[in-house]
Amino acid sequence: MSNLPPLSALHTFIEVGKSGSMKRAAELLCVSPGAVSQQIKALEDRMRVRLFERAHRELHLSDAGRSLFEQLSRAFEEIHHAWENTHAPTSRITKLTISTTASFANSWLAPRIGGFTKQWPNIEINIETSPRLIDLRRDFVDVAIRHGLGDYPQHAVTKLWTPAMVPVCSPGLLGSGPAVLEPVDCLQYPLLQDADRADWALWLRAQGIENASARRGSSFCDDALLIKAAVAGQGIALVSDVHASAEIANGRLVRLLRTPWPTNFAYYLVTNEDRSEEWKIAAFRKWMLEQVAMAENAEDARTDTPNASMSENDSELSSIASTPSVI
The missing domain is CATH 3.40.190.10 (Periplasmic binding protein-like II)
Incomplete structure (x- = not known):
């Protein structure tokens, strides 16, 4: 006789671990919260360990639960994808x-x-x-x-x-101030900064310019907000045309220079x-x-037209980690 617990109990454990809630897991599995609770309790009794810790109305995996979850989730994912790959790709959603x-x-x-x-x-x-x-x-x-x-x-x-990044601003701002013919001319306007206040300093340094003002100005945590501020005439933003292309195309933003800096x-x-x-x-x-x-x-x-844009780009650095599974 096998010592393995029922597959349904392990599946229930995985769904509770993913959702952090017996109620949400019950809804997904189309059973009652009581049935889910009984499955988890039976599994804990069988393993003689606590799989979850309760905090602020949510369940969190214990150390033992996390270890089991990481191993079982891979196994259930393999089952899921083996079924998907075996089943005809065009036969179901x-x-x-x-x-x-x-x-x-x-x-x-x-x-x-x-x-x-x-x-x-x-x-x-x-x-x-x-x-x-x-x-x-x-x-x-x-x-x-x-x-x-x-x-x-x-x-x-x-x-x-x-x-690669490009400087952009509203036509109204540019029309009311000095001409921007060289990268250093950007410093005559307020600089709209990324969250880390790093992009302008790096871009100007790539053009051979070191200036303390490169890190000054309002900062924004998202490129969409940065672009909105530029459209509103608050300053010059250093963004990519992949984010600003629509605003450039409709004339709400203008690209100032043809001196991109590939990151x-x-x-x-x-x-x-x-x-x-x-x-x-x-x-x-x-x-x-x-x-x-x-x-x-x-x-x-x-590229042969006066208002040509650069290639698809982005100035936002997303979360990066070099651990085997987290990115």
């Missing part, structure tokens, strides 16, 4: 969860994602924009799009493009190494690379 930053989702991904769902109507997209570090195994995220160095051990990493960071598509060729992930990766190539070709076609 499947979900694809993408983690990225709010700025990238708003300015680049959201306007284009309809093209992917048109190609793959059986793939239901879920875009998460939390800035926190994520664990691709525990958080059940299929794909992460990150702006970093590409150093993600034990993950499959595909480089999308290398970003040391790039955009990467990151997945679990053992899932990188799963059909829905492979389909999304192929589509992303096609979209990047199309955007770059469109930029190349515009």
Whole structure:
């Protein structure tokens, strides 16, 4: 006779661990909260350890529970994806969860994602924009799009493009002040800063300019807010045209100089190494690379015009970690 607990009890434990709530897990499993509680208690009695600690109406995994969760979640995920890959990809709706930053989702991904769902109507997209570090195994995220160095051990990493930053401001602000002909001329205006107050200093240093004023000015935690401040005429923002392209196209922002500074960071598509060729992930990766190539070709076609923009870029640094599972 097997000493293993029932598979249903282990599945219940995984759902409670993911949601941090017996009630939410019960709703997902279509059972009563009491049934979930009994399953967890039976599992704890059998293992003779406490799997959860209660705090502020939520359940948190104990040390023993976390160890069990990390091992079981991988096993259940493998079962789930083995079923998906065995089952015909076109025969049912499947979900694809993408983690990225709010700025990238708003300015680049959201306007284009309809093209992917048109190609793959059986793939239901879920875009998460939390800035926190994520664990691709525990958080059940299929794909992460990150702006970093590409150093993600034990993950499959595909480089999308290398970003560069450009200074932009409102036409009204530029029309009421001195001309901006060289990078140093930007210092004659208020500088709108990123959250770390690093981008302007680095960009000016790349142009051979060291100035204490490079770190002064209002700072914003998100590129979308930075762009809104620039549109409002509050100063010059150092952003990418992937975020400001719409505002540049409609004339609410103007690009000031043709002296971009490519950063040391790039955009990467990151997945679990053992899932990188799963059909829905492979389909999304192929589509992303096609979209990047199309955007770059469109930029190349515009480079001969006076108001041409630079290639697809981003000045936002997302959360980066080099641990095996957290990115």
